[in-house]
Amino acid sequence: MTSTLPIVRQPVDRRGSTEVTPTLATPRLELDVSVAVDRFVRLAAALPGTGVHYAVKANPHPRLLAELAAVGCRFDVASPAEVRAAVRAGADPASLVYSNPVKRRDHVAEATALGVRLFVVDSLPETVKLAEAAPGCQVLSRLSTSGEGSDWPLSRKYGCSPEEAVRILLTADRLGLEVAGLSFHVGSQQRDPEAWAAPIVSAARVFALLRDNGLSPWLLDLGGGFPASYDGGCPPVTAYGEAIDRRLDDAFGDHRPETIVEPGRGIVGDAGTLVSTVIGVVHRGGVRWVFLDAGVFTGLVETLDEAIRYRLQTTARGAETGPCVLAGPTCDSADVLYEQQMVQLPLDLAEGDEVRLQSAGAYTTCYSSVGFNGFAPLPTRITGPVAGVS
Amino acid sequence: MTSTLPIVRQPVDRRGSTEVTPTLATPRLELDVSVAVDRFVRLAAALPGTGVHYAVKANPHPRLLAELAAVGCRFDVASPAEVRAAVRAGADPASLVYSNPVKRRDHVAEATALGVRLFVVDSLPETVKLAEAAPGCQVLSRLSTSGEGSDWPLSRKYGCSPEEAVRILLTADRLGLEVAGLSFHVGSQQRDPEAWAAPIVSAARVFALLRDNGLSPWLLDLGGGFPASYDGGCPPVTAYGEAIDRRLDDAFGDHRPETIVEPGRGIVGDAGTLVSTVIGVVHRGGVRWVFLDAGVFTGLVETLDEAIRYRLQTTARGAETGPCVLAGPTCDSADVLYEQQMVQLPLDLAEGDEVRLQSAGAYTTCYSSVGFNGFAPLPTRITGPVAGVS
Numbered sequence: 077m078t079s080t081l082p083i084v085r086q087p088v089d090r091r092g093s094t095e096v097t098p099t100l101a102t103p104r105l106e107l108d109v110s111v112a113v114d115r116f117v118r119l120a121a122a123l124p125g126t127g128v129h130y131a132v133k134a135n136p137h138p139r140l141l142a143e144l145a146a147v148g149c150r151f152d153v154a155s156p157a158e159v160r161a162a163v164r165a166g167a168d169p170a171s172l173v174y175s176n177p178v179k180r181r182d183h184v185a186e187a188t189a190l191g192v193r194l195f196v197v198d199s200l201p202e203t204v205k206l207a208e209a210a211p212g213c214q215v216l217s218r219l220s221t222s223g224e225g226s227d228w229p230l231s232r233k234y235g236c237s238p239e240e241a242v243r244i245l246l247t248a249d250r251l252g253l254e255v256a257g258l259s260f261h262v263g264s265q266q267r268d269p270e271a272w273a274a275p276i277v278s279a280a281r282v283f284a285l286l287r288d289n290g291l292s293p294w295l296l297d298l299g300g301g302f303p304a305s306y307d308g309g310c311p312p313v314t315a316y317g318e319a320i321d322r323r324l325d326d327a328f329g330d331h332r333p334e335t336i337v338e339p340g341r342g343i344v345g346d347a348g349t350l351v352s353t354v355i356g357v358v359h360r361g362g363v364r365w366v367f368l369d370a371g372v373f374t375g376l377v378e379t380l381d382e383a384i385r386y387r388l389q390t391t392a393r394g395a396e397t398g399p400c401v402l403a404g405p406t407c408d409s410a411d412v413l414y415e416q417q418m419v420q421l422p423l424d425l426a427e428g429d430e431v432r433l434q435s436a437g438a439y440t441t442c443y444s445s446v447g448f449n450g451f452a453p454l455p456t457r458i459t460g461p462v463a464g465v466s
Numbered sequence: 467m468t469s470t471l472p473i474v475r476q477p478v479d480r481r482g483s484t485e486v487t488p489t490l491a492t493p494r495l496e497l498d499v500s501v502a503v504d505r506f507v508r509l510a511a512a513l514p515g516t517g518v519h520y521a522v523k524a525n526p527h528p529r530l531l532a533e534l535a536a537v538g539c540r541f542d543v544a545s546p547a548e549v550r551a552a553v554r555a556g557a558d559p560a561s562l563v564y565s566n567p568v569k570r571r572d573h574v575a576e577a578t579a580l581g582v583r584l585f586v587v588d589s590l591p592e593t594v595k596l597a598e599a600a601p602g603c604q605v606l607s608r609l610s611t612s613g614e615g616s617d618w619p620l621s622r623k624y625g626c627s628p629e630e631a632v633r634i635l636l637t638a639d640r641l642g643l644e645v646a647g648l649s650f651h652v653g654s655q656q657r658d659p660e661a662w663a664a665p666i667v668s669a670a671r672v673f674a675l676l677r678d679n680g681l682s683p684w685l686l687d688l689g690g691g692f693p694a695s696y697d698g699g700c701p702p703v704t705a706y707g708e709a710i711d712r713r714l715d716d717a718f719g720d721h722r723p724e725t726i727v728e729p730g731r732g733i734v735g736d737a738g739t740l741v742s743t744v745i746g747v748v749h750r751g752g753v754r755w756v757f758l759d760a761g762v763f764t765g766l767v768e769t770l771d772e773a774i775r776y777r778l779q780t781t782a783r784g785a786e787t788g789p790c791v792l793a794g795p796t797c798d799s800a801d802v803l804y805e806q807q808m809v810q811l812p813l814d815l816a817e818g819d820e821v822r823l824q825s826a827g828a829y830t831t832c833y834s835s836v837g838f839n840g841f842a843p844l845p846t847r848i849t850g851p852v853a854g855v856s
Contacts, residue, residue, distance in 0.1 A: 133797060133839050154797050157840030176797050176839070178746040178757040181817070199748040201817070220750075233799050236750070264799075356568040358589040360610075360626070367568040373833070380770065380800070407523060407544050407566050409623050409654075410770070427571070427591070443763070446834050446843045449523050449566070450547030453836045 100457075102353040102430070103370035105441050107135070108460030109143045111347035112437070115313075116149045119302060119339060122317030127336040129173050131300055132158040134340025134438040135348070137456055141165030144343070152300075152338040156186040163190065173297060175259065175338060177218050177234045178202060184209035196259050196297070198236045203244050207251035214256040215248045216297050217241040219282070221260050221275050225268035235260065238282045242289075245282075249291055257333055258282055259297030264341060265384065266301030267310050269319035276320070280327035293333065296324075300338045304345025304435040307385035313342070341438040348437020350375065350386070350454070354429045355405060364400035366421060368431055371404010371411040375440035375454040376433070379413040386433040394424035402431075406449040490847075492743040492820070493760035495831050497525070498850030499533045501737035502827070505703075506539045509692060509729060512707030517726040519563050521690055522548040524730025524828040525738070527846055531555030534733070542690075542728040546576040553580065563687060565649065565728060567608050567624045568592060574599040586649050586687070588626045593634050597641035604646040605638045606687050607631040609672070611650050611665050615658035617696070617773055625650065628672045632679075635672075639681055647723055648672055649687030654731060655774065656691030657700050659709035666710070670717035683723065686714075690728045694735025694825040697775040703732070731828040738827025740765065740776070740844070744819045745795060754790035756811060758821055761794010761801040765830035765844040766823070769803040776823040784814035792821075796839040 120128050129152040130144050136158065141151070145166035153159050154176040163169055169191030177198040184195070188210040195210060197203050198218040206213055220235025236244065245255045258279045262271040279296055286293045298320060303310040324332055352370035359365070370376060378384035399418035404411035421431070444453040510518050519542040520534050526548065531541070535556035543549050544566040553559055559581030567588040574585070578600040585600060587593050588608040596603055610625025626634065635645045648669045652661040669686055676683050688710060693700040714722055742760035749755070760766060768774035789808035794801035811821070834843040 136837075136840070153840070155840030157837070157842075161840070176795075178748065178793075178795070180743075180745045180759055180795065199746070201748060202746060205746070205817070232805065233755075233793060233802055234797075353570075355570045356589070356592060356595070358568065358591060365623075369570055377800075403568075403623060405566075405568070405570065407624075410767075412623055415622065427595070442836065442838045444836050445832065446836055447526075447547070448832045450526070450543070450545030450551070452547075 102351050103368070103374055103454055104351050105375070105436065105454055105456045106349045106351055106459045107137060107140065107437055107456050108347050109140050109458065110461045112140055112344045113143055113147055115343045115346060116144055116147060118313050119337070119342060120148075122313045123320065123335070123337060125335070126298070127334070129336055129338050130343050131175075131338050131340030132162060133442065135344045135440075135442060136161050137441070138165065139458055140344060140347075150336075152340075153187075153192075156183050156190065159187050159190045159192055169193075173216070173336065173338065175297070179205070181205055181209050188213065194256060197244060197248075198234055200244055200247055203248050203251065203253070206248070207253055212252060212254065214254040215245065216256050216259040216295065217244045217248075219258055219260040219275055219278055221262050221271075225263070225266055225271045238278045241282050242285050245286055245291065245293070246289060255286065255291050255293055257293035257295040257297070259299060261299035261338075262301040264301060265303045265306065267303060267308075269311055269316045271301065272298060272320050273323045276323045276327045280331075283328070283331065283333065287331075296333045296335050298335055298337045300340055300342065302337070302339040302342025304341045304438060305387070306435055307387050345438040346435045348435070348440065350433040350436035350440055352431050352433065354425060354427050354431060356427055357425060364398065365403055366400045366425060366431075367403050367405060368413075369405050370433075370454065371406055371413065373404065373406050373408065373411060373445040373448040374451055375436075375444040376404065376413055377443040378439050380410070382414055382416055385414070385417075386436055388419060388421065389432040389434060390422060390425055391430045392422035392425040394422040396423050397421055398423045405451060408448070492741050493758070493764055493844055494741050495765070495826065495844055495846045496739045496741055496849045497527060497530065497827060497846050498737050499530050499848065500851045502530055502734045503533055503537055505733045505736060506534055506537060508703050509727070509732060510538075512703045513710065513725070513727060515725070516688070517724070519726055519728050520733050521565075521728050521730030522551060523832065525734045525830075525832060526551050527831070528555060529848055530734060530737075540726075542730075543577075543582075546573050546580065549577050549580045549582055559583075563606070563726065563728065565687070569595070571595055571599050578603065584646060587634060587638075588624055590634055590637055593638050593641065593643070597638070597643055602642060602644065604644040605635065606646050606649040606685065607634045607638075609648055609650040609665055609668055611652050611661075615653070615656055615661045617655035617657070628668045631672050632675050635676055635681065635683070636679060645676065645681050645683055647683035647685040647687070649689060651689035651728075652691040654691060655693045655696065657693060657698075659701055659706045661691065662688060662710050663713045666713045666717045670721075673718070673721065673723065677721075686723045686725050688725055688727045690730055690732065692727070692729045692732025694731045694828060695777070696735075696825055697777050734827040736825045736827065738825070738830065740823040740826035740830055742821050742823065744815060744817050744821060746817055747815060754788065755793055756790045756815060756821075757793050757795060758803075759795050760823075760844065761796055761803065763794065763796050763798065763801060763835040763838040764841055765826075765834040766794065766803055767833040768829050770800070772804055772806055775804070775807075776826055778809060778811065779822040779824060780812060780815055781820045782812035782815040784812040786813050787811055788813050795841060798838070
């Protein structure tokens with residue numbers, strides 16, 4: 077769908093853009109920035125009083141960042157390159173949250189020099205690193221979560237227990253850092269609005285313990301996880317807002333902290349369509365294999381283990397559909413998108429037909445390989461109401 | 467190990483190179499081209515009379531291609547970009563094998579215009595495509611194999627049955643194409659030299675059926691699969707040569723065709739070392755997590771499902787080792803290298819220590835993302851005896 081919101085126009089910096097304006101060659105990502113702006117506005121409305129920080133890693137296209145900055149969106153960054161991209165888009169570096177919990181020391185120093193103030197950690201060594209490389213900065217400690225209900229769970233790699241978070245933040249205070257509070261992440265493409273409930277309860281307990289120790293934590297980063305419209309559907313964003321608001325009230329009462337969220341997929345997922353062309357249809361042992369000119373190495377990494385299931389549209393006209401395996405164009409055996417759970421596509425689908433993967437704006441262009449098999453990285457074509465803005 | 471072979475010097479075209487000469491920043495791939503040349507010479511010696519076509523997709527570095535071409539190596543390509551890279555390196559386009567079984571039609575035409583003659587197919591539609599886009603070209607039909615014994619099996623995506631191969635090649639002949647013969651691939655990093663036995667028997671049967679139909683197939687492409695020296699070891703290349711020679715004799719007798727192989731990993735795997743730096747060591751629930759500045763999105767895609775296990779060296783000095791999870795630097799939960807089967811690393815390993823992943827020359831730089839999380843793609847630094855050649 078296309079937003080009808082009035083867009084605030086601003087000069088856009090195109091450095092670093094990989095836009096393909098004149099050509100309609102495939103594969104390409106068509107990015108309608110107005111849809112991302114619409115998703116930002118809806119999420120902000122569903123979470124009143126909560127700061128929305130778009131996760132740049134999901135899609136760092138400069139036009140997207142500039143349009144989001146122009147309507148008041150803030151940013152979540154993971155590296156100095158993302159800090160610079162956000163600043164070029166118009167962001168105040170002091171408004172950024174640097175949420176990568178384990179960072180290169182030189183990156184911490186570089187981000188600090190660029191004006192970043194707020195960092196996430198989830199261990200004592202990282203806290204010491206911050207004290208040394210970003211003295212006096214603000215610190216969030218990241219709690220681990222179960223990841224249940226999410227299509228792309230994050231539980232193993234990052235996060236600490238509530239007890240460890242207390243220890244980390246008391247240490248941060250002793251090392252002269254500003255204890256901002258906590259963060260957590262319920263897992264990407266989270267289909268259950270109640271997934272925030274348990275970590276909010278844990279967070280309230282940690283906040284109380286910190287107050288008992290004389291600290292004044294003031295910020296809770298509720299992370300990302302807000303879904304895009306993939307196959308299988310998801311609740312409306314208002315359901316997330318209501319569930320989170322109720323849980324915050326229940327857990328914090330009069331001590332409710334400032335809150336922020338870090339949506340990536342929930343803002344840019346629905347804004348993109350990956351347009352590919354069928355390069356071959358082959359039958360192997362009675363199974364139809366459809367080969368596209370886009371695959372795992374040109375942006376569709378999230379189909380690995382068939383975790384993310386994009387909705388498909390085609391230019392084939394036949395009403396009758398049947399199952400098929402969907403595969404990418406490289407010689408690599410891993411370059412198969414959907415095989416265990418085949419997709420339904422028209423039986424008359426043939427070489428030259430387009431297959432459009434819907435809601436593919438997040439984690440595609442940025443996941444693309446530099447050129448495996450000699451195939452170029454996935455380019456972006458800006459479409460929609462703001463396409464003419466320069 | 468470093469080769470002591472005399473290297474034939476040739477001017478090297480550096481277009482497209484991502485070399486990082488002056489800096490020793492990590493992560494980087496150190497590529498000793500003399501080792502790749504040594505592996506080519508050993509493989510050619512182990513398979514006398516068999517043409518060796520290096521699979522450009524494994525690592526397309528221009529210096530590597532030029533040095534291989536200079537010592538008589540030929541190339542296996544998957545796209546027009548790889549054709550051009552091979553030709554720039556000094557290859558005769560008519561000597562290339564274009565082995566991607568399902569190709570974009572415009573790529574077939576472009577490769578033909580560049581002088582490519584020999585293409586692989588595995589279906590009737592692709593055969594018709596060749597007849598239309600590359601009239602009169604030479605055709606190999608690819609047989610499916612079991613993939614057993616390989617660390618990165620290829621069995622599902624490509625290949626046809628012997629009966630289909632006969633039908634495909636008879637059709638190719640009727641469409642005015644030159645029936646060259648068959649190809650197959652036993653799976654990448656194949657640890658069993660006898661894996662070639664069954665497909666060679668199938669190929670001999672297809673060749674006999676084609677001769678019965680009045681055709682004169684003359685070429686058998688034995689594919690790749692020759693291993694690099696990862697953790698777990700593998701037989702010497704001479705064992706592969708002996709097993710393949712014996713099976714060819716047994717199956718073909720007096721009708722032995724010309725043969726070629728398509729090694730990628732077997733030539734460039736051992737020539738590369740991925741040098742990374744520890745950015746953090748964290749204990750999570752009693753488990754040690756070591757975070758590197760290189761990960762799945764900076765070249766280490768083959769660690770997904772922990773399929774390829776690189777041997778590790780570190781600058782940590784302690785003799786005592788213990789298990790740990792090895793993780794990459796991006797915020798992504800998928801960016802974990804080894805967790806189910808942890809690696810053994812020194813207990814005193816700390817931030818700033820180097821971790822060198824051995825035999826990482828294949829499928830690393832080319833798999834690298836364009837810049838996920840704002841981290842640059844994996845660069846190459848040429849090392850070894852030919853480092854000074856320009």
